[in-house]
Amino acid sequence: EVQLVESGGGLVEPGGSLRLSCAASGFTVSNAFMGWVRQAPGKGLEWVGRIKSKTGGGTADYAASVKGKFTISRDDSKNTLYLQMVSLEAEDTAIYYCTTYPLEGGYYFKYWGQGTLVTVTS
Amino acid sequence: QSVLTQPPSVSAAPGQKVSISCSGSSSNIANNHVSWYQQLPGTAPKLLIYENNKRPSGIPDRLSGSKSGTSATLGITGLQTGDEADYYCGTWDSSLSAWVFGGGTKLTVL
Numbered sequence: 001e002v003q004l005v006e007s008g009g010g011l012v013e014p015g016g017s018l019r020l021s022c023a024a025s026g027f028t029v030s031n032a033f034m035g036w037v038r039q040a041p042g043k044g045l046e047w048v049g050r051i052k053s054k055t056g057g058g059t060a061d062y063a064a065s066v067k068g069k070f071t072i073s074r075d076d077s078k079n080t081l082y083l084q085m086v087s088l089e090a091e092d093t094a095i096y097y098c099t100t101y102p103l104e105g106g107y108y109f110k111y112w113g114q115g116t117l118v119t120v121t122s
Numbered sequence: 123q124s125v126l127t128q129p130p131s132v133s134a135a136p137g138q139k140v141s142i143s144c145s146g147s148s149s150n151i152a153n154n155h156v157s158w159y160q161q162l163p164g165t166a167p168k169l170l171i172y173e174n175n176k177r178p179s180g181i182p183d184r185l186s187g188s189k190s191g192t193s194a195t196l197g198i199t200g201l202q203t204g205d206e207a208d209y210y211c212g213t214w215d216s217s218l219s220a221w222v223f224g225g226g227t228k229l230t231v232l
Contacts, residue, residue, distance in 0.1 A: 108157035
């Protein structure tokens with residue numbers, strides 16, 4: 001059974017940094033396209049970015065709103081996905097969800113974690 | 123302002139049918155598969171429909187998806203109170219090189 005468990009959220013001051021983790025089980029992260037989606041309080045879903053599988057090239061793509069500020073990476077030995085966030089602003093306050101694309105191929109979000117809340121405030 | 127346009131809200135009575143539209147353009151819906159997600163209050167989104175009209179295992183056949191040109195539609199028949207949720211469409215936008223979501227539609231079962 002696929003499970004995604006996010007951690008690392010919390011309170012951070014504007015300009016600060018935070019790293020979110022997404023521990024995966026039931027599959028190997030290096031074999032999957034994975035990504036992050038966020039949801040600001042009371043707002044809709046916003047794609048943050050994705051990282052391709054190892055065989056897919058392993059590169060990452062980002063939304064324009066976070067490019068240059070956020071970095072997606074993974075640690076295959078820990079089967080964990082990360083989202084490194086720097087220069088955080090109030091607008092980055094949101095629940096951050098870890099997602100996977102289907103292992104069998106396809107471009108949609110098949111599995112979701114429960115989310116971790118990031119609050120940027122002074 | 124979302125790239126994909128959804129009605130903010132729809133409503134219908136229990137047992138009735140509802141359709142939720144998702145309007146895009148040639149750079150997204152017209153040339154890429156659409157997926158739909160349900161978000162119950164206080165929970166993570168859940169995949170309902172993928173590749174325009176396919177249902178994952180466990181999703182009942184009273185939910186359906188369709189696509190025509192630059193628009194997609196989610197249909198739900200036999201509405202239940204448990205269907206009250208926010209629904210989002212999504213697809214890849216080839217011009218933006220980014221995934222895009224609709225603004226979401228709140229379904230109320232009266």
